[in-house]
Amino acid sequence: MTVSSDHPKANAQRTLISVDAMGGDQGPAIVVAGCSESAARNADISFVLHGPAETLEPLVAKRPELAGRCIVRDASGVVTMDDKPSNVLRNGKDTSMWSAIESVRTGEASVAVSCGNTGALMAISMIRLKKMPGVNRPAIAVLYPSTGPQGFNVMLDVGADVRADADDLLRFALMGKSYARNGMDIERPRIGLLNVGTEEHKGRTELKEAFELIRDAADESEYDFVGFVEGSDLSGDVADVIVTDGFTGNIAIKTGEGTATLIGNGLREAFQHSIWSRFTALLAYGSLGRVKKRFDPRRVNGGVFLGLNGTVVKSHGAADATGVSSAIKLAARLAESEFTNRLAARVATAPPVKEIEE
Amino acid sequence: MTVSSDHPKANAQRTLISVDAMGGDQGPAIVVAGCSESAARNADISFVLHGPAETLEPLVAKRPELAGRCIVRDASGVVTMDDKPSNVLRNGKDTSMWSAIESVRTGEASVAVSCGNTGALMAISMIRLKKMPGVNRPAIAVLYPSTGPQGFNVMLDVGADVRADADDLLRFALMGKSYARNGMDIERPRIGLLNVGTEEHKGRTELKEAFELIRDAADESEYDFVGFVEGSDLSGDVADVIVTDGFTGNIAIKTGEGTATLIGNGLREAFQHSIWSRFTALLAYGSLGRVKKRFDPRRVNGGVFLGLNGTVVKSHGAADATGVSSAIKLAARLAESEFTNRLAARVATAPPVKEIEE
Incomplete structure (x- = not known):
C-alpha cells in the first residue's frame, strides 16, 4: 500500500495542499491523476486527499508519484x-468538500483545491474560514487570456456575490493587487474598474464613488490606477487587474468563454469543410496547435477565493488531469508566497470599512 | 450633376432612408460609398443624405448608382x-446627426442611419422622436454571432441606459421579440433573461421579478420564455433574444468582441510564426476565410434603437463601406416591415407601466 501513514507535513520542505477528490464532473480518478501529475512536476508539494477512503486508496496506490506524499x-x-449551498451548510459536515476546507481551517494545509459546486464551496469556505478582517464580501478571481505582459489579466469578482458597493470594489482592488503580485509576479499591477465607457462621468453611482476610493488608495497600496476600463480591456493590455461586481464579472467571463468556444468550433468546421481543408488543417497543425494552446482554458484553471482566512482554489468542474494539475500548481504558488498573510496585512491597512446598509 | 432635385419619395416603390453622412471615423466618403453599394444591390431604396452640401455633393456626383436616388x-x-450628449442637445441643431433624425420625425424617411457618437445619437433620438407609449426606457439591440438557426442572436439593451427595472426588462423582451420577428424572420422567438445561473433562485431581486413578468406575458405576446440564461448562451442556441440591462449588455458584447479580436490576432500571429506556417496559411486560405467571414463584424453592423417613435440604426464608428451598407440593409428591412408601427402596437398591449421610483 502506497498510502503513507506518516503525516506528509513532517517533511518541512513540502507545501501541503488539501484536495477535495470528489464533486468534479469526471470523478475522483481524474483528480488523483491531476495530483500525481503535479507531484511528478513539483517535488515540494504533498497532499491530503478528502473523500471515501475505499474509493481513493486504490486510486492513490496506483500512482507511484504519490507514494509517501499523500494521505487520504x-x-x-x-x-x-x-x-x-444552504442545504450543504446544514447537512454537509460529512462531505469531502467540508473536510477539505477543514484542513485549511485547522492550519494543517495552507490551501484547498476543489472541482465541486462553486456555490457550496464558497458557502462552506465563508462559514468555516470566515472573512478576513476588513473584508465585507469575499471575491472570486480568475485569470483571463490577454495581450498583457503575462498573457493573462486578473478579473474579480466573477461570482462570489451578485452585489458590490464602492467599499467592496476598493477591497477587490486591494485583493486583486495582492493576487497579481504574488500569483503572477507583477510588482506594481495596473488596476482598472470595469464600466461602460472610459470617461469619468459614465456609469452607475457606486462606480463613480469606487473610482475615487481606488484612485486615492493607489499610492499607499503600490498599484497604478488606470481608471475606468471597458469589456474589451479584459483581454487587452490596459490593466493587469479588472475590478467589477460578481454579477457583471460572471456574465463577462461566460460571454468570453462562449465566444471563444464558438470561434473554436467555427475553426473546426471550416477545416473539416472539404478534403482539401482537412489536408491543409494537417499541414497547419503546428499553427493551429499554438493558438489552441494559448487559449487552452486548462492552462489557467482555477478561480481563487479571496478575502477569507485561508486560500481556496476552485478548479473547473469539467477539468481533466492537466486542468486539476494546473489548479494545484496555482494553489502551491499562492501557498509558497504566503499569500493569505500578505493579503490580510494589505487589506487591514486600507481605510476602515463603512457599515453596509442592507 | 447627379444629385437629383426631385424628392426621391416621389417614387412610391422606394423606401427612403435618412443617412447621417458625418461623424464616422472614416469620413463621409466611406458613408457615401456604403450608400452606393446598397443602392446597387437594392433597387427599392433611396436616400436623403445629411451633411455639408459642398462636401457631399461632389462625393454623390461620383456615384452613378445614386443618380436620381439621393438628395443632399x-x-x-x-x-x-x-x-x-448634453452639449449636443443644447448646441447641435445645425448638425448632420440632428438633421438625419429630423427626417424621421417629420415622417419624410422611415428610418435613420448614423455612424456617429452613440450617446449623442440616443440623446437626439430621445428628445426629437420621443419614447413610444408604454416604454420607460428605450434600448439598443444588436445581433451577436451564435450557433442559433439564424447564425445570430439578438441582445438588448447594450447601452441605451445603465439601469433597467423589472418593468423595463419586460418591455425589452417585447421589443426584442418584435425585432427578431421583423428583422430576422423568427416567427416565435425564444426569449432568455441574462443572469449568473439558470436556477430560478439565482441573481438580483429585479431579475426574479422580471422573470415572472416575462413568463406571464409569453402566451399573449407569442414568444417562448426559456427562463434565465448565462453569458455563454449569448453565442449559443438556447434563446434567440437575450434580455439584460444596458450596463451588463454593454460589458458582455465588448468582452465578446475583445475576445474575438484576441483570438483573431492569435491566429494571425500563429500563421506568421515561420515560413512553413505562412505557407500553410496560404493553403488554408479558404478555411480561414470562411471563419473570418462568419465572424466578420461588418456583416451584422448596426445597433437598433428600440422603443422610440421611429427607427434609428447606429452603425459602428469604424465601419467601412461594406459595414455602412449592411447597416443600411438592416434599416431598409425594418422600414419595409413597418417595424415601428408593429412594435408600438405590441408594446401598447402589454400590462401598464408602473411608475418608476427614482
Whole structure:
C-alpha cells in the first residue's frame, strides 16, 4: 500500500495542499491523476486527499508519484453540482468538500483545491474560514487570456456575490493587487474598474464613488490606477487587474468563454469543410496547435477565493488531469508566497470599512 | 450633376432612408460609398443624405448608382466622438446627426442611419422622436454571432441606459421579440433573461421579478420564455433574444468582441510564426476565410434603437463601406416591415407601466 501513514507535513520542505477528490464532473480518478501529475512536476508539494477512503486508496496506490506524499482523509459524503449551498451548510459536515476546507481551517494545509459546486464551496469556505478582517464580501478571481505582459489579466469578482458597493470594489482592488503580485509576479499591477465607457462621468453611482476610493488608495497600496476600463480591456493590455461586481464579472467571463468556444468550433468546421481543408488543417497543425494552446482554458484553471482566512482554489468542474494539475500548481504558488498573510496585512491597512446598509 | 432635385419619395416603390453622412471615423466618403453599394444591390431604396452640401455633393456626383436616388440635405455642423450628449442637445441643431433624425420625425424617411457618437445619437433620438407609449426606457439591440438557426442572436439593451427595472426588462423582451420577428424572420422567438445561473433562485431581486413578468406575458405576446440564461448562451442556441440591462449588455458584447479580436490576432500571429506556417496559411486560405467571414463584424453592423417613435440604426464608428451598407440593409428591412408601427402596437398591449421610483 502506497498510502503513507506518516503525516506528509513532517517533511518541512513540502507545501501541503488539501484536495477535495470528489464533486468534479469526471470523478475522483481524474483528480488523483491531476495530483500525481503535479507531484511528478513539483517535488515540494504533498497532499491530503478528502473523500471515501475505499474509493481513493486504490486510486492513490496506483500512482507511484504519490507514494509517501499523500494521505487520504476519509469523508463519505459528496456535494453534487445540484446541491443547494444552504442545504450543504446544514447537512454537509460529512462531505469531502467540508473536510477539505477543514484542513485549511485547522492550519494543517495552507490551501484547498476543489472541482465541486462553486456555490457550496464558497458557502462552506465563508462559514468555516470566515472573512478576513476588513473584508465585507469575499471575491472570486480568475485569470483571463490577454495581450498583457503575462498573457493573462486578473478579473474579480466573477461570482462570489451578485452585489458590490464602492467599499467592496476598493477591497477587490486591494485583493486583486495582492493576487497579481504574488500569483503572477507583477510588482506594481495596473488596476482598472470595469464600466461602460472610459470617461469619468459614465456609469452607475457606486462606480463613480469606487473610482475615487481606488484612485486615492493607489499610492499607499503600490498599484497604478488606470481608471475606468471597458469589456474589451479584459483581454487587452490596459490593466493587469479588472475590478467589477460578481454579477457583471460572471456574465463577462461566460460571454468570453462562449465566444471563444464558438470561434473554436467555427475553426473546426471550416477545416473539416472539404478534403482539401482537412489536408491543409494537417499541414497547419503546428499553427493551429499554438493558438489552441494559448487559449487552452486548462492552462489557467482555477478561480481563487479571496478575502477569507485561508486560500481556496476552485478548479473547473469539467477539468481533466492537466486542468486539476494546473489548479494545484496555482494553489502551491499562492501557498509558497504566503499569500493569505500578505493579503490580510494589505487589506487591514486600507481605510476602515463603512457599515453596509442592507 | 447627379444629385437629383426631385424628392426621391416621389417614387412610391422606394423606401427612403435618412443617412447621417458625418461623424464616422472614416469620413463621409466611406458613408457615401456604403450608400452606393446598397443602392446597387437594392433597387427599392433611396436616400436623403445629411451633411455639408459642398462636401457631399461632389462625393454623390461620383456615384452613378445614386443618380436620381439621393438628395443632399445641407447641415454644416458635425457631432464628434468626444462631444458630450448634453452639449449636443443644447448646441447641435445645425448638425448632420440632428438633421438625419429630423427626417424621421417629420415622417419624410422611415428610418435613420448614423455612424456617429452613440450617446449623442440616443440623446437626439430621445428628445426629437420621443419614447413610444408604454416604454420607460428605450434600448439598443444588436445581433451577436451564435450557433442559433439564424447564425445570430439578438441582445438588448447594450447601452441605451445603465439601469433597467423589472418593468423595463419586460418591455425589452417585447421589443426584442418584435425585432427578431421583423428583422430576422423568427416567427416565435425564444426569449432568455441574462443572469449568473439558470436556477430560478439565482441573481438580483429585479431579475426574479422580471422573470415572472416575462413568463406571464409569453402566451399573449407569442414568444417562448426559456427562463434565465448565462453569458455563454449569448453565442449559443438556447434563446434567440437575450434580455439584460444596458450596463451588463454593454460589458458582455465588448468582452465578446475583445475576445474575438484576441483570438483573431492569435491566429494571425500563429500563421506568421515561420515560413512553413505562412505557407500553410496560404493553403488554408479558404478555411480561414470562411471563419473570418462568419465572424466578420461588418456583416451584422448596426445597433437598433428600440422603443422610440421611429427607427434609428447606429452603425459602428469604424465601419467601412461594406459595414455602412449592411447597416443600411438592416434599416431598409425594418422600414419595409413597418417595424415601428408593429412594435408600438405590441408594446401598447402589454400590462401598464408602473411608475418608476427614482
